[in-house]
Amino acid sequence: MANGGIIGTVNTPTSTTATGVWQQEEQYEAKVTDTWPQRTLFTTKSLRFNRGSSDNLSRTKGTSTSTTKGTYSFWFKLSKTTGLTLIENGTAAADRAIVYIQSDSTLKLFSKIGNSTKLDLGTNRVFRDTSAWYNVVISIDTTQGTDTNRVKLYVNGTQETSFASSTYPAQNDALRFFTSSEIEEIGIDFENGGLFDGYMSEVIKIDGQQLAPTSFGVTNSDGVWTPIIYSGTYGNNGFNLQFENAAALGTDSSPNGNTFTVNNLTSIDQSTDYPVVNYATLNPLATGSLITLSEGNLKATGNNASDSSTTTATIGITSGKFYWETKIVNIVSGYPYLGIYKDFDSLVQGNLQGGATGDRVMTVYIAGGSTTLVKPGTNLTITAPANDNIIMFAVDKDNNKFYMGVNGTWYNSGNPTSGATGTGSLADLDANGVVMFGSHNYNNSAIELNFGSPSFAISSGNTDGNGYGNFEYAVPSGYYSLNTKNLGEFG
Secondary structure (H helix, E strand, O other): OOOOOOOOOOOOOOOOOOOOOOOHHHHHHHHHOOOOOOOOOOOOOEEEEOHHHOOEEEEEOOOOOOOOEEEEEEEEEEOOOOOEEEEEEEEEOOEEEEEEEOOOOEEEEEEEEOOEEEEEEEEEEEOOOOOOOEEEEEEEEOOOOOHHHOEEEEEOOEEOOOEEEEEOOOOOOOOOOOOOOOEEEEOOEOOOEOOOOEEEEEEEEEEOOOOOHHHOEEEOOOOOEEEOOOOOOOOOOOEEEOOOOOOOOOOEOOOOOOOOEEEOOOHHHEEOOOOOOOEOOEOHHHOOOOEEEEOOOOEEEEOEEEEEEEEEEOOOEOOOEEEEEEEEEEOEOOEOEEEEEOOOOOOOOOEOOOOOOOOOEEEEEEEOOOOEEEEOOEEEEOOOOOOOOEEEEEEEOOOOEEEEEEOOEEHHHOOOOOHHHOOOOOEEOOOOOOEEEEEEEEEOOEEEEEOOOOOOOOOOOEOOOOOOOOEOOOOOOOOEOOEHHHHHHHO
């Protein structure tokens, strides 16, 4: 028998269930391959901050457990890479503490007391990867005799030891991070703005303890630093923001109830883009200067009335089957053009116009409001897409086929589940190389991407076979949303 002679169902576990009878070795193998379902200990949500709408959280602290000891742990994924405030305490320039990304993309910890600088740690490390989640742990105990032990900074579980600036607090200094009755803000600098732009998750503060990063994360079997549930105490001003309640995004999940006031954020800003399930976004490093990205790098808008630029996704596909959707927000003079690139070469300089072949030119594109869908050597008449239409993409890299559709209907009577037959496929993809989404925008033409965690409202709520994603239309059988979890399993 397939299950070694034990009477029971032969199992194929999913991310949430594993029923029937299992041998110990089978369970072990499922755990090793990360296909054994994990008990849900915390929600896997994040909060999407958009600089353009001044998104932030704030609260007034109560009496602190300690003014000299405490810890922050938080995860973030950047949409911009300069001038971003993560956390601030205090509203007076002379008495405050702040954590922010500087203009050179380095991280700064800074605190003043009575207009005197007590803490100034600036990393040599830069934070420029907009496709990655970072975990920062700031561990403070100013009662320590050795100054470098008073403030410890960890990134993805590893202590930072190389600093461009390194002023440590004096022994027993009461840094503004932990003083009582002051305003604490997430995502905004009261003095200079410095609004955060990106995603935050698992934002935790511990009042009264200097903790190691192992209280908040662990290195998994792939060597990747991964969040775990925090199981300790919090102290008076501690909190745990999980962003699990879309109707009350500032809710504190700790026993303290230190809930934050939500400023300009709405339920649509709750995201399932999370350190363990990291979704594709648009890549600012592969975006031309005439496109503005916003909404967590999921919206692309042209910003020039006389020229155009291209943007592409942060994740490319070399194997597997993947699905995503694109909402057309604004069509101007036949733009935007939507399609896929055949390779990653010179993407910013490339464009999606014309039917030519080559690495920098899309395989297939839609010319905004026109009625022609073009691929090299062939034109296909289609119904003109319009504002608010949703364009569907299905890339079958296993069989090197490509499908597109609009509002639930596949172009060319396409059948993405037809495998090697490629019924209605719009292009035969190269067997080698990377395939990725691309958009070409002109003037103020605009689109919004949905790789599975959309920045716009969805009425249907379809998921892929792994239970990931939130799509307007049904995901074809065997196709998956474009995130690192699915990519590791099926890509």
